[in-house]
Amino acid sequence: MTRQKLYPPAPEPLYGLVWRRCKNFPGKLAAGSQTPPTASGSAAAALVSAGFGCFFLMVNQHLTNLSKDWDNFVWALGSWIPGSHNPDELYGSLGSYSGKETLLLIGWLGSWLLLSRLWGHRQIKAKTIFFWLFTFFTTATIMAWHPLFPYLPLMPSP
Numbered sequence: 488m489t490r491q492k493l494y495p496p497a498p499e500p501l502y503g504l505v506w507r508r509c510k511n512f513p514g515k516l517a518a519g520s521q522t523p524p525t526a527s528g529s530a531a532a533a534l535v536s537a538g539f540g541c542f543f544l545m546v547n548q549h550l551t552n553l554s555k556d557w558d559n560f561v562w563a564l565g566s567w568i569p570g571s572h573n574p575d576e577l578y579g580s581l582g583s584y585s586g587k588e589t590l591l592l593i594g595w596l597g598s599w600l601l602l603s604r605l606w607g608h609r610q611i612k613a614k615t616i617f618f619w620l621f622t623f624f625t626t627a628t629i630m631a632w633h634p635l636f637p638y639l640p641l642m643p644s645p
Contacts, residue, residue, distance in 0.1 A: 528606030531616045536602055538623030540595030545630035547590045551583055561586030 524530075551558040565571050565585030573580040 525610075526608050527611050527613075527616075528609040529603055531611035532599055532602035532606050534616055535619045535623070536595055536599035538620045538627075539598040540591050541627040542623040542630075543594030543598075544587055544591040545627045547587050549630065551587065558583050561590065565589040 547561060551561055562571070562583035563586065565581070565583065565588060568581065568585040568588065570578070570581045571585035
C-alpha cells in the first residue's frame with residue numbers, strides 16, 4: 488500500500504473570490520431596506536434635471552449660432568475649462584463649447600436644486616417622470632439632428 492502525502496488545499500485565486508462575491512451581490516438587494524423611501528420626488532428631480540441640462544445645452548448651441556455676442560459671452564463663461572483658449576494648433580481649442588458645457592452644468596445643477604426643493608417630499612408619478620424625460624431628451628436630440636433642424640426657424644440662413 489502506498490502512502491499519499493496530504494497537502495493543505497491551495498488558496499482560492501483572486502478571480503474566484505471576486506466571482507463568488509458577484510454571484511451573491513443581488514441577494515443583499517433582494518432583502519430590501521429596513522426603511523424604504525416614502526417619496527420619489529428627489530429621484531424624480533435628479534432624473535428630470537439631467538434631461539433639462541441636455542435640452543439647455545442644445546438651446547444654447549443654437550443661440551450661439553444666432554448671435555456672435557452671445558457666443559463670445561458663452562466662451563468667456565467657459566474660460567475656466569483647460570483647453571478653452573489653446574493657442575497650439577496641434578492640440579486644438581475647445582472654443583465656445585467650453586462655455587456651452589458650463590451652461591449645461593449650471594442648468595443641470597440649478598434645475599436639480601429647484602426641483603428637489605419643489606418635489607423633495609412628494610410622491611411623483613412614474614408617468615410624469617417619463618413624460619419629462621422623454622420630452623427633454625427627444626427635443627434635445629431633434630435639435631442636434633442636423634438634417635431636420637436647418638429647416639426650422641432657429642437656424643440662421645447660410
